[in-house]
Amino acid sequence: MPVVPAESEIRWVDGDTEHTARWHSESGMPAPRRVVPADDRMNASTAHRLACEGTALLWQGDYHQANQLLQAMGRRVDGKAQAAAPTPTAAFHLQRRASGHRARVLGKLLVPLAADHTLALRRAPDVRAACDEAYGPPRPTPSVVSLRELLGVLGAHQWRTKGVDIPALDGRIHPHYGVFSPVRGEYVDLVAQAPLPQPLSLGAPAYDLGTGTGVLAAVLARRGVRRVVATDNNPRAVACARANVSRLGLSDQVEITTGGALFPPDRAALVVCNPPWLPAKPNSALEQGVYDPKGAMLHAFLTGLTAHLLPGGEGWLIMSDLAEHLGLRAPDELRSAIAAAGLHVAGRLDARPQHPRASDATDPLHAARAAEVTSLWRLTAAELP
Structure with missing residues (x-):
C-alpha cells in the first residue's frame, strides 16, 4: 500500500500558554503525543535522550544550530554498536530496523512553518x-514538520532545479519530490541498448509501466518509437513525467496516463517494466521506488504481460538480483515465475552497478552490493506445443 502523508494537530505548552498547529508528515509518521519547546540552549545528549523516549522537540532557535543539533543526534544514533549479522538476510533486516529507528529518533526534531x-x-x-x-x-494555517523531512524537501528541490544528466537522452531528467531519481544509469543504458521488437517499426505502441520520472519512456521515444504510453498511479510521478517529456520536446510521442490498472487496456509491441527491486515494505514515499511488498508489481507484470502483447511483441523486465544476494528471493524464483506466467526468455542484457555504495566496504551489505547485476529480461509469450 502507498505511504499516505499524515495530517493532524499537535499541541505544546510554552510557559503558561498552550499552542496548536497542523502536523504534516510525508512519511506517514503520526503526530507526536508529547512536544516540548527547544532552542539553542539544548545540548545533543538531552535532545537524543528525549527523542529516544518519544518526546518531540519543537525548535525555536537558530536554523543553523538546529542543523548542527540534528547531525549530533545522528552521530549518537549511529554510534551505537550493531550486532554482527550471521547472514546477508539478517544484515538486511538489521539495517532496515536501524534505519527505521534512526528515522524515528531524528524525526522528533520539529520546525514551524508559517x-x-x-x-x-x-x-x-x-x-x-x-x-x-x-x-x-499554502494552507490557511501554520504547520509543523520534522527538520529531517524538510531537509529532504530542500534536497529534492535542488535535484528538481538541477536535473540528472542522462547520456542516452543527451539531456537531463528533473525528478520531483517523492519520485525516484534515475541516478543509477545502468538500467537506463540497458533500455537504450536492447534491440527493439520488429512490430515497433510498423507504428505499434510501446508501454512503460510505472514510469516515475518518465525517463524510460523518453529513451524509447528518442530511439524512434512513434507512440509510447507511460502509466503511473502516483500523481507526483504523473506530473513529473509530463514535465520531463514536455521539456525534452517529446509530448507528441509520449502519453502519460494514470489510473488503478497496471496495464493500459490494449496491446503493445513492447511493454517495459522497472518494478521496485526489493520485496519489502517501504517506510516513506521515496522508498516506494525501491521496495515492493511481496513483489506485487513484479508478479502483476508477469501474469498480465501475455494478454497485453501483440504478435511478435516483447516485455522488458528490468531487475536487479540484489534481492537474491540478500536472500530475499530464492535464486530460481524469478525464472520460475516467468515460466509459470507462460513466458519465454528471448534474451537478457546485464550491467554492473556503478554507484558508490557498490564499492563501499564499510556498508554492512557490501558483499551483496558488490555481486549485484542489473538485467533487462526480454520476454515473449511462450509458443504453444
Missing part, C-alpha cells in the same frame, strides 16, 4: 518554493 511556508526561525533560508513543490499550495 501558513505561506515561511520557515519561522532565525537565519532560516527561503523554503517556500521547495515546500510548495512537495506539500502543494
Whole structure:
C-alpha cells in the first residue's frame, strides 16, 4: 500500500500558554503525543535522550544550530554498536530496523512553518518554493514538520532545479519530490541498448509501466518509437513525467496516463517494466521506488504481460538480483515465475552497478552490493506445443 502523508494537530505548552498547529508528515509518521519547546540552549545528549523516549522537540532557535543539533543526534544514533549479522538476510533486516529507528529518533526534531511556508526561525533560508513543490499550495494555517523531512524537501528541490544528466537522452531528467531519481544509469543504458521488437517499426505502441520520472519512456521515444504510453498511479510521478517529456520536446510521442490498472487496456509491441527491486515494505514515499511488498508489481507484470502483447511483441523486465544476494528471493524464483506466467526468455542484457555504495566496504551489505547485476529480461509469450 502507498505511504499516505499524515495530517493532524499537535499541541505544546510554552510557559503558561498552550499552542496548536497542523502536523504534516510525508512519511506517514503520526503526530507526536508529547512536544516540548527547544532552542539553542539544548545540548545533543538531552535532545537524543528525549527523542529516544518519544518526546518531540519543537525548535525555536537558530536554523543553523538546529542543523548542527540534528547531525549530533545522528552521530549518537549511529554510534551505537550493531550486532554482527550471521547472514546477508539478517544484515538486511538489521539495517532496515536501524534505519527505521534512526528515522524515528531524528524525526522528533520539529520546525514551524508559517501558513505561506515561511520557515519561522532565525537565519532560516527561503523554503517556500521547495515546500510548495512537495506539500502543494499554502494552507490557511501554520504547520509543523520534522527538520529531517524538510531537509529532504530542500534536497529534492535542488535535484528538481538541477536535473540528472542522462547520456542516452543527451539531456537531463528533473525528478520531483517523492519520485525516484534515475541516478543509477545502468538500467537506463540497458533500455537504450536492447534491440527493439520488429512490430515497433510498423507504428505499434510501446508501454512503460510505472514510469516515475518518465525517463524510460523518453529513451524509447528518442530511439524512434512513434507512440509510447507511460502509466503511473502516483500523481507526483504523473506530473513529473509530463514535465520531463514536455521539456525534452517529446509530448507528441509520449502519453502519460494514470489510473488503478497496471496495464493500459490494449496491446503493445513492447511493454517495459522497472518494478521496485526489493520485496519489502517501504517506510516513506521515496522508498516506494525501491521496495515492493511481496513483489506485487513484479508478479502483476508477469501474469498480465501475455494478454497485453501483440504478435511478435516483447516485455522488458528490468531487475536487479540484489534481492537474491540478500536472500530475499530464492535464486530460481524469478525464472520460475516467468515460466509459470507462460513466458519465454528471448534474451537478457546485464550491467554492473556503478554507484558508490557498490564499492563501499564499510556498508554492512557490501558483499551483496558488490555481486549485484542489473538485467533487462526480454520476454515473449511462450509458443504453444
